[in-house]
Each structure stands twice: as structure tokens, then as C-alpha cells.
Amino acid sequence: MRALLLAFALMLSGAPAFAQVATDATPLRFADTAEETRFHALVSELRCVMCQNQSLADSNAQIAVDLRREVLELMRKGKSDEEIKDFLVARYGEFVLYRPQVESKTWLLWFGPALVLLAGGIIVVGAVRRRSRPSAQADNERTADRNEEQEW
């Protein structure tokens, strides 16, 4: 029984040690919570270039670790968030931004969904109008509709 307890205690003490190994070997140290908050807000808006569906904040890839360190260094040099983003865009391209800038290349990206919604709206309005036309044509319409339904 004692051996069992001991083994259990060892297991418990061992678990955090393994977790430590799995994470970054040299975690970043922050001067204060303001710096930490700003850092986390910034890196969660940046995409990891290696593992393209993760943010820089979430990724454990080596390059993400290096880029996080670089971002913190630039912050300490007094760079603004915009300057840090520009620094990364100049090296890795627009891709690192989760919110791409609005320019001629990205118009479709920004406004495409609105266009599709507009097109859908126009179709719906057209359909509704057709159905609620004056009753002089209503009978013809109804038979036509019925014919269509059967065919579809």
C-alpha cells in the first residue's frame, strides 16, 4: 500500500516535469503585465508562417518561438504595433496578418461575401415580387408554378 502511494506521488510529481519539457525551453519573461497583455494581443493577430492555421501565439514551431522573441525585442526597442507588423510583412509578406489590408488585391476578399449576399438578396426579392403580382395573372401563375414544381 505504501509502495502504491509512493508510486502515485511520483507519478504526480513527474507529470509537470514532462509538461515543462514539451513547452518552450526558454520561456519569455515579461517586465510587467501591461507588456504581457500587449504582447499577447499582438502575437494573436499574427499568423505562424510555418503552421499556417495557427497564430503566432499558439504555435510551438521553432520559427514561431524565434518570431515571438523578435516581437518582444522590437516592443522593448519602443516600436509601435504597426511598426512591428510592418517589420514582419516586409520579410514574410501580407500573409502574416490575420486581417489583411484593404487594397485592390484584397477587395474580393473583403467585399466578396457582401457581393454574394447582395446577389442572393436580389434573387429573393425578385422571387417574392413575382409571386405577389396582381391577381389578374395569379391563376396563370399558379398553374405555371404547379407545372414547374412537378418538373423539378
Added chain:
Amino acid sequence: MSDTPDSAPRKSTMRWIPLAIVAALGVLLFAGVLLSRNPNRDALPSPLIGKPAPAFRLPVLHEAGRLVTDKDLRGAPYLLNVWGSWCPACRDEHPVLTRFAETKRLRVIGFNWKDEHADALRWLEQFGNPYLMVLTDYDGKAAIDWGIYGAPETFLVDGGGIIRWKYVGPLTDEVIANELLPKLAQIDSQAGEGKPL
């Protein structure tokens, strides 16, 4: 069907709308399938193409104490190949790169990234050293300036120090023949004279 003459054609065009939507979706999905066939689809286009290579000052793997800068490499084109002893794809690429380096078409410079000195030396000892010179970047700071995010990556820099081409992933004979060599021929013709090495 006793429809009024003007509504009859409208009806029949309306009837095709769902089919058109489905067909458009089909085209979109098919385009997606075609695009995803490209094995290099995740490679990011580098914003550095056409721009001067970033300034660097890096130690040389085989010569303790020697530092090489970007300006030292000016004058003729060179290929910068990013590798690490920890990188399995670099091992796949190694024979291709060796074969290309042996043609002596241009200088092939190694960029030993995030590695250990002894491991890097052992790797080259074991597989052979295709590089004219190996620069080391063990803290990864110069790599960020180059926009490097994985290994292997390969840059073509012309004699004026401008980055002309980048390839992400292991080089193959096809990539060298279809992309690198034409680019190199273009650089040579622009320089007015072919300067091998």
C-alpha cells in the same frame, strides 16, 4: 401552358438558375482540386524578390573567427541554401544539390540554420559538403531578415546583391531545370556577359 408571351421566356431562364449555381460551385471545387495538386501549395511568396538581400554578418562554419557579410558575396550570383542537420528534407535534397553544385554553374553557399556546430560538421562529413562556404545562424536572427521559415529553402542572389528567386522545400532536378536555370540565364544576359563562378 397558357402563359402570357412575355413571362414564358423569363420562366424558362429562371428555371436554369439553380443548375447554373450548382455548375458554378462545381467549377469552384474542381479548381480547388487542381490547385491542391501542387505539392508546393503552402509555400509563401517572398516579398523580398527583387529587393536587395538583407545585410548580414555571419560566422563561417569551417573557419572559426571568420565573419562574412552580404557585401563580401557581391560581384557574381550565388545560391543560398538553408539547411540544418536536424532537417530530414535537407537530406533528401542533398544529392540533388550536390549534383548541381558539381556543375559549377554558380557559387552554392550553405546557410546552416538553428543547428549545433558539431552536428553540422558531422552531417557534412557523413553526406559530403556541396557548399563553397557555409554560414551559420544559430540564434535565427539573420533568418528572420531573410524571411526564412523552414528548411530547406533556397535563394538566388544576383551579382548586384538583389534576391531574384526563392524556392521553399527540397530542390529537385525539375525545379533546377525549369525555374533556377532559366532565371540564371536571364541574370547572365542582363549582366551582359556570362560569369561562371
